[in-house]
Amino acid sequence: xxxxxxxxxxxxxxxxxxxxxxxxxxxxxxxxxxxxxxxxxxxxxxxxxxxxxxxxxxxxxxxxxxxxxxxxxxxxxxxxxxxxxxxxxxxxxxxxxxxxxxxxxxxxxxxxxxxxxxxxxxxxxxxxxxxxxxxxxxxxxxxxxxxxxxxxxxxxxxxxxxxxxxxxxxxxxxxxxxxxxxxxxxxxxxxxxxxxxxxxxxxxxxxxxxxxxxxxxxxxxxxxxxxxxxxxxxxxx
Numbered sequence: 272x273x274x275x276x277x278x279x280x281x282x283x284x285x286x287x288x289x290x291x292x293x294x295x296x297x298x299x300x301x302x303x304x305x306x307x308x309x310x311x312x313x314x315x316x317x318x319x320x321x322x323x324x325x326x327x328x329x330x331x332x333x334x335x336x337x338x339x340x341x342x343x344x345x346x347x348x349x350x351x352x353x354x355x356x357x358x359x360x361x362x363x364x365x366x367x368x369x370x371x372x373x374x375x376x377x378x379x380x381x382x383x384x385x386x387x388x389x390x391x392x393x394x395x396x397x398x399x400x401x402x403x404x405x406x407x408x409x410x411x412x413x414x415x416x417x418x419x420x421x422x423x424x425x426x427x428x429x430x431x432x433x434x435x436x437x438x439x440x441x442x443x444x445x446x447x448x449x450x451x452x453x454x455x456x457x458x459x460x461x462x463x464x465x466x467x468x469x470x471x472x473x474x475x476x477x478x479x480x481x482x483x484x485x486x487x488x489x490x491x492x493x494x495x496x497x498x499x500x501x502x503x504x505x506x507x508x
Contacts, residue, residue: 276302278323284310288318295323295347303329304347313337323347323362326389327382330365334372334396339363341379348386361385361393361415370424372396383408387440390415390449399428406435412445413438413464413475418453418484425454432461439474444499446477450507452484463494473499480504 272278272294279288286307293304304320307313309332320327320342327347330337347362362385365372373396382391387410394401394416406413413435418425435447447464450457464478478495479502481488486508495502 273297274302275299277304277306278302279305280308281306281313282308282310284312286310286313288313288315290317292319293323294321295349298324298350300350301325303327304344305329306331307334307337309333311335311337315339316341319343320362321346322349324350326360326364327362328364329360330372330375332366332372333369334365335374337375339375339377339380343381344385345383346385348389350386361390361411362409363391364389364393365395365399367395367424374398376400376402377404379403380405382406385409385411387411387443391438393417394428394430395424397424397426397428401428401430402432404433406433406447407437409438410440410443411438412449413447414449416448416450416454416457418451418455426456428454428457430457430459430462433463435462435464435478437466437468437475439476439499441474444474444476446480446504447475447498448479450481450485450488452482452507454485455487457485457488459488459490459493461492465495465497466499467497473497476500477504478502481507483507
């Protein structure tokens with residue numbers, strides 16, 4: 272607590288960041304809570320990350336075989352009053368800037384109350400596993416998966432057994448799970464996506480939304496109900 276910029280920055284591999292409380296309420300500009308840069312076999316577990324100006328936990332550069340498990344993130348991306356150049360990613364995010372981020376695991380995290388211009392989780396890379404997370408009350412979408420344009424990016428990802436509810440905000444309806452165009456060969460399985468509010472107050476548009484340009488995927492065994500607009504919007508191939 273007390274830093275004006277990123278609270279924990281690590282480059283390289285084989286780090287463990289465990290059981291910390293990080294509060295970014297004193298940050299004044301672009302900054303992350305935990306920022307891992309171009310490394311493999313890192314473990315980020317059991318942390319509470321709150322009030323961060325930008326991303327709560329971010330993997331950037333070339334990142335592989337990292338595990339982000341059992342963290343609590345809330346109130347991050349708090350400086351987004353409009354879409355500035357840095358308003359991307361999510362409270363928990365992996366940016367695949369090079370097309371070489373793969374085989375990362377994001378599991379059992381509780382992510383809530385994020386800002387309006389970033390998802391609860393934004394997932395890039397390929398062979399990415401997103402499992403067992405609870406993502407709720409974010410002003411943007413719950414879990415967002417991007418292709419980022421790299422040839423191998425956005426492929427072979429699994430989004431499974433997550434609970435995603437009450438995302439979006441008034442005047443900005445957003446889906447629970449949102450796959451942007453260009454992703455392929457992914458599986459969305461066993462998720463529960465819903466909005467608990469009364470009709471007229473719901474802000475999670477669809478439980479699952481897949482944009483055009485996506486192809487070769489399986490969506491199965493999800494429980495999707497009581498969303499503002501509908502259950503599943505499938506515009507892919």
